[in-house]
Amino acid sequence: MEEGKEKNGIERDEIFSKSVRAGKRTYFFDVKNTRQNELYLTITESKKRMNDDGKFIYEKHKLFLYKEDFERFVEGLTETLAHIKTNSPEIEPRQYHERSETPFVDTKQENEIPKTDNSFTDVNFEDLDK
Numbered sequence: 001m002e003e004g005k006e007k008n009g010i011e012r013d014e015i016f017s018k019s020v021r022a023g024k025r026t027y028f029f030d031v032k033n034t035r036q037n038e039l040y041l042t043i044t045e046s047k048k049r050m051n052d053d054g055k056f057i058y059e060k061h062k063l064f065l066y067k068e069d070f071e072r073f074v075e076g077l078t079e080t081l082a083h084i085k086t087n088s089p090e091i092e093p094r095q096y097h098e099r100s101e102t103p104f105v106d107t108k109q110e111n112e113i114p115k116t117d118n119s120f121t122d123v124n125f126e127d128l129d130k
Contacts, residue, residue, distance in 0.1 A: 028046065043063045044061070044063075047059045
C-alpha cells in the first residue's frame with residue numbers, strides 16, 4: 001500500500017509534519033487523521049544506504065503511535081532517556097555533517113592541551129626475532 005493512502009486510494013490528511021536531521025538519519029514526525037477523524041502520530045526513521053548495485057536507497061522504519069498510548073509512551077521514553085543520561089560515560093557530542101539542521105558543537109577549548117598517558121611498555125626488540 002502506498003504511504004499516505006488508505007486502501008480505497010483516498011489521501012489521508014497530514015495535519016502536521018516535522019523533520020529532524022541527525023547525522024546519517026532523518027526522523028519524521030507526522031500527525032495524521034484516522035478514518036474516524038482521530039489524530040495519531042507516525043515516527044519514521046530514514047537512513048540513506050548504498051544498495052548492492054551501488055545505487056542509494058532509503059531504508060525506513062515506521063512507528064505508529066495512537067492518542068490513548070501517548071502518556072505511557074512519553075513516560076517510558078522520559079524514564080529511558082533519564083537512565084541513559086545518568087549512566088552514560090562522558091563522551092564528546094556527535095559531529096554532524098555541515099548541512100545538518102543540528103549545529104556542530106565543539107566542546108574543546110582552543111588552547112586545551114590533550115591529556116596523555118605517560119605509562120609505557122618496555123619493549124626489547126631482540127625478543128621480536130625469536
